[in-house]
Amino acid sequence: MEDNISQTQEKKEELNDGESIQAEQPEKPRKKKSDFWVRFGVGTLYMTILIGFFLLKIFVNDFLFDFIVLGFSVLGTYEMIRAFRGKITRAQAVLVMVFTTLTVLTFCISDFVFKEIFEVVWGQANYTPLITLVVFIAGLAVILGLLVMAHRQTSLESTGYALIAYVYPMVFLLILAGCNHLVKYSDAAILFIFLICPFSDSLALVFGRLFGKKFPKKMAPTVSPNKTVVGGLGGLVGGILGAILVFVVYYGLCTPLRVGSFDNIVFEWESLYLFLGIGVISAFFSQFGDLVESAIKRKLGIKDMGKILPGHGGILDRIDSSLYAGLAVCLIFTIRIMVIML
Numbered sequence: 595m596e597d598n599i600s601q602t603q604e605k606k607e608e609l610n611d612g613e614s615i616q617a618e619q620p621e622k623p624r625k626k627k628s629d630f631w632v633r634f635g636v637g638t639l640y641m642t643i644l645i646g647f648f649l650l651k652i653f654v655n656d657f658l659f660d661f662i663v664l665g666f667s668v669l670g671t672y673e674m675i676r677a678f679r680g681k682i683t684r685a686q687a688v689l690v691m692v693f694t695t696l697t698v699l700t701f702c703i704s705d706f707v708f709k710e711i712f713e714v715v716w717g718q719a720n721y722t723p724l725i726t727l728v729v730f731i732a733g734l735a736v737i738l739g740l741l742v743m744a745h746r747q748t749s750l751e752s753t754g755y756a757l758i759a760y761v762y763p764m765v766f767l768l769i770l771a772g773c774n775h776l777v778k779y780s781d782a783a784i785l786f787i788f789l790i791c792p793f794s795d796s797l798a799l800v801f802g803r804l805f806g807k808k809f810p811k812k813m814a815p816t817v818s819p820n821k822t823v824v825g826g827l828g829g830l831v832g833g834i835l836g837a838i839l840v841f842v843v844y845y846g847l848c849t850p851l852r853v854g855s856f857d858n859i860v861f862e863w864e865s866l867y868l869f870l871g872i873g874v875i876s877a878f879f880s881q882f883g884d885l886v887e888s889a890i891k892r893k894l895g896i897k898d899m900g901k902i903l904p905g906h907g908g909i910l911d912r913i914d915s916s917l918y919a920g921l922a923v924c925l926i927f928t929i930r931i932m933v934i935m936l
Contacts, residue, residue, distance in 0.1 A: 633905030640903065640912065644788060652781065652851050656774060657710070659784065660702040663771045667698045667764050669909040673900040674759040677890075683747050685740055686756040693733030694764040701726040701768055705775050716777050716935055726768070733760060763910060766917035769924045778934070779927045781848040782869070785840045786876055786923045791915040793836030794829040794877040795884075801828025813881075818888045821881075830877050837873025841866055872926050876919040883918025887911070 644662065651659040671694045675687045682690075704722040708714040737756050740748045773783035802825030809824040841861075850856045887910060891899065900908020 629905060636903050636905055640906075648781075648784060651774070651784070652848060655710075656780060657702065657706045659774045660706075660771055663767050663774065664695070664698050664702065666770075666909060666913060667694055667767045669900075669902065670763040670767070670913070671695075671759060673902075673908045673910050674762060677894055677896060677899060678755045678759055681755045682752045682759070683740075683744070685744055686737060686748070686752060687759075689733070689737050689740070690756055690760045693729070693736065694760060697726060697730045697733060697764060698767060698771065700729045701771055705771075709775075763913070763917055766920060769920045770916070773920060773924045773927070776924075776927055776931065778931050781852075782840060782844040783923050783927050785843060785848075786837070786872055787916050787920045789840055790833050790836040790873055790876045790919055791880045793832040793839075794880050795832070795915070797832030797835070798825040798829035798881065801825050801831070814885050814888075817885055817892060821885070826881055829881050830874050833873040833875075833877025833880075834870055835873075836877070837869045840873070841869045868926075868930065872923060875922045875926070879922045880915035880919040884915045886918070887914035 647659050647662045668691075671691055675682070675690060701722060704725045705720070708720045708722055714720050734757070737760060738753065741750075741753060770787060773787060774780055776783055798821075802820075802822050805824045806822045809822065811823045812819060813821040813823050813826050845861045846859055850859055887899070891897065898907030899910040902908055903912060906912055
């Protein structure tokens with residue numbers, strides 16, 4: 595009987611020891627459900643701001659959308675400087691920030707003066723590109739001049755990093771401002787830049803998950819191992835679907851709002867093929883733009899370019915695809931306008 599009692603006590607002690615060990619083990623961190631709502635809320639706020647400025651562009655003045663472009667330039671350049679922290683000098687960082695801001699401001703203000711004050715129209719001399727180019731090259735000259743003015747502190751390597759931060763993303767955002775200043779199709783151009791990218795990303799994800807195991811060939815294995823070729827093809831399909839939406843919104847909503855009447859909505863069906871082509875091309879460029887930024891982050895060993903948008907990263911993490919898509923959109927619509935006007 596004493597043996598039974600002692601055995602029972604030993605079992606209780608073992609159970610107590612087990613409970614204490616379990617209590618001492620730290621709980622595995624769980625992903626908070628609030629993370630989704632933070633990401634959703636920030637994404638909604640971002641889209642609300644974009645839509646708000648787009649409506650100001652339609653109802654008040656096209657040039658008001660330039661404030662978004664300027665904001666992207668300031669924040670995006672700051673993120674590049676921050677990513678290159680330790681690789682460029684303080685003087686280089688200051689000059690890059692100053693001259694990127696001046697270049698974008700010069701383009702936006704000069705074009706406003708020529709078009710709104712001097713009332714320059716298509717075919718007349720508009721010196722905005724020349725003035726902007728002079729300011730841009732002045733920035734290059736000063737940044738390179740640090741090799742002389744601050745010779746001991748400035749290396750060729752740091753100068754290279756500074757020039758990258760000077761060009762990316764500012765030059766691409768000048769193209770976005772150019773899309774906003776188009777004499778025709780400017781609303782459609784902005785819609786393409788900001789709608790095609792999410793459509794392309796979404797369909798690329800769907801195609802990748804559905805067919806990625808059967809067709810596992812990677813698009814750029816050393817840069818972004820998760821992106822497959824079949825996912826990229828899905829992105830092009832997303833570009834087509836996005837282009838249809840842009841076509842409907844542009845002719846069914848934006849144009850009537852400009853005219854001030856929904857009585858006679860006219861869809862220019864002959865332009866549908868143009869829109870579909872732009873959708874495919876801009877989807878291709880948007881995916882390439884995403885890969886370019888992924889390559890930059892991989893080279894720097896960072897996950898996100900910034901933290902200004904919780905759950906999304908930085909501004910550049912949101913607009914990287916749009917930067918390259920804007921190149922294709924601006925070029926195609928410019929050629930289209932030249933064909934129409936000539």
